[in-house]
Amino acid sequence: MKVGAIPTHDAYAASWKDRVPADRMPVAVGGPYGQSQPSCFDKVKMGFMMGFSVGMAAGALFGTFSCLRFGMRGRELVGGIGKTMMQSGGTFGTFMAIGMGIRC
Amino acid sequence: MEEYTREPCPWRIVDDCGGAFTMGIIGGGIFQAIKGFRNSPQGVQHRMKGSFFAIRTRAPQLGGSFAVWGGLFSMIDCSMVKIRGKEDPWNSITSGAMTGAILAARNGPVAMVGSAAMGGILLALIEGAGILLTRFASSQFVNGPPIPEDSSQLSTPSPFGSYQQYQ
Numbered sequence: 001m002k003v004g005a006i007p008t009h010d011a012y013a014a015s016w017k018d019r020v021p022a023d024r025m026p027v028a029v030g031g032p033y034g035q036s037q038p039s040c041f042d043k044v045k046m047g048f049m050m051g052f053s054v055g056m057a058a059g060a061l062f063g064t065f066s067c068l069r070f071g072m073r074g075r076e077l078v079g080g081i082g083k084t085m086m087q088s089g090g091t092f093g094t095f096m097a098i099g100m101g102i103r104c
Numbered sequence: 105m106e107e108y109t110r111e112p113c114p115w116r117i118v119d120d121c122g123g124a125f126t127m128g129i130i131g132g133g134i135f136q137a138i139k140g141f142r143n144s145p146q147g148v149q150h151r152m153k154g155s156f157f158a159i160r161t162r163a164p165q166l167g168g169s170f171a172v173w174g175g176l177f178s179m180i181d182c183s184m185v186k187i188r189g190k191e192d193p194w195n196s197i198t199s200g201a202m203t204g205a206i207l208a209a210r211n212g213p214v215a216m217v218g219s220a221a222m223g224g225i226l227l228a229l230i231e232g233a234g235i236l237l238t239r240f241a242s243s244q245f246v247n248g249p250p251i252p253e254d255s256s257q258l259s260t261p262s263p264f265g266s267y268q269q270y271q
Contacts, residue, residue, distance in 0.1 A: 050237060054229045061225060095131045102126050 040104045044097045051096025052089045059088030113185055117178040124174025125167045132166030133159050177203045193231040200227030 038046070063084030072080045111119045140158025144151045180199035185191050204223025208215045 046237070050233050054226075054233045057229050058226055062222070091135075094134065095127055098130045099123065099127045102123060102130070 040101070043100045043104050047100030048093040048097040052093035054096070055089035055092025056085045058092070059085035063088070113182045116182060117175060120178035121171050121175035125171035128167035128170030129163050132163035136162045136166075173203060173207065176206060193228075193235065196231050197224055197228045200224050 060081060063081045067077055067080040067084065070080070110116055136158040137155045140155040141151050143158070144154025177199050180202050181195055184195045184199060188195065201220040201224030205216045205220035208219035211219075
């Protein structure tokens with residue numbers, strides 16, 4: 001009985017592996033089919049938060065370069081980077097929220 | 105980007121292209137409305153007119169460039185899925201960098217490198233945020249933890265000795 005069960009399980013696992021990439025397996029199993037489906041507003045909010053954090057990180061990177069190139073130093077540089085971070089965070093967050101909103 | 109289940113590959117291009125166009129139109133509409141409102145001469149009439157004019161001229165441009173970016177990105181992504189035979193964050197990062205490079209191709213090699221770096225870093229940030237988010241979400245939800253436990257329980261006591269290699 002058990003000997004007969006092994007190949008079918010292996011075949012199932014192999015076919016499953018083919019369809020789902022290894023690093024996203026738990027997500028593909030647990031994520032979309034969970035009992036708690038997030039609402040549309042939750043998705044938009046989460047998209048905004050994600051976009052905001054990504055935008056902050058990107059703004060910190062690119063803002064540093066552009067502010068240094070612009071010739072800012074010291075306290076002015078910190079302020080310039082902060083402003084760029086907030087700006088790009090807001091822009092990214094808005095676009096990400098829209099991107100989430102149009103898909104639900 | 106992991107929150108929705110993505111389309112299978114050839115159709116993903118159309119899906120991403122259209123999604124990016126819509127996103128650009130709506131987002132561009134919002135931002136250009138504010139910008140046009142502020143840049144117009146005084147008077148509500150003028151400001152409204154300037155706002156609508158800005159939306160009408162600029163939002164489709166932004167939507168178009170978003171659509172080009174999304175379509176090209178998705179095409180390269182699908183090609184890499186086909187070539188490499190797997191689907192992981194490196195696909196997205198590489199295709200973001202290649203999209204940036206290709207779209208800046210007419211501005212010379214220096215601009216290509218800069219644009220590629222920007223695209224790659226941006227996509228790496230987005231993918232990293234997605235991975236962090238799914239990890240956080242799967243540790244937070246009630247139905248998250250049983251899955252690794254379940255698989256380990258399956259593999260350790262088990263007749264299925266070969267299950268582990270599929271992990």
